[in-house]
Amino acid sequence: MDAHKRLLAILHIVYGTIHILIFAFISLLANTLLPFILAEIGDNSEETMLLVNGIMLLIRSVMFVLFVIVPLPSIIGGIAQLNNKQWGLTTMMVSGCLSLFNIPIGTALGIYTIWVYLENKKTKPE
Template sequence: MNLSDPVHKKVIGVIFIVFSALGLLMLLFYDQLMSVIIGVAQDEPGFDPDAIWVFDLISSFLWGIAIIFFIPRIIIGIGLLNQRKWANVPAMVYGIISLINIPFGTLLGVYCILVFTAKKKGDEDY
């Protein structure tokens, strides 16, 4: 299998876009679910309104992670789909970072390492 073929980079780009979009959707779902839960809890007697800041802090932290990881990966995925050279190094970095996400991130990370370190057919040393 020729891992230096541009098709592999396009596959990685699609996977980056899909995984990041799913992550953003899950985060949106979490935000909406917590809004509903807090709304219901506010109607209960004995609810402490000072506890809402904890949920706001968690939500802010999760959106910060989304800004750092999900949104750039979508941009990198689009760059890989359009075969832009600037997307190779950040894709390799995000591929290595995704190694800690067992099992799918590990597979994606190994695949990124294999694709982005593969030599072209004519570049092999004899």
């Protein structure tokens, strides 16, 4: 069972890191393309700039929330589990349940996380 917990920790760290890279790429892409889009519109009025700034604030806020909810608990739980912390598996369980909605890789990781968590509870009676 320790091999499964170690593999699960590594998978969560990789999964969280990939999410961070994807979010960083989307943010970079949005910040890079926005000036070109504004130049094509050609309307530099105050209303347009307020709208664009509002949209960028919304995108950054959504990215920050997704960054905090999805990948950080996964990475923190994986590192804690590799360091044999008891709370690491519980943190990965929460992150795994949240990743169930990310079809197909997140679903597979979530199911595997639930299986490892339940097997750990069977072997360690409280």
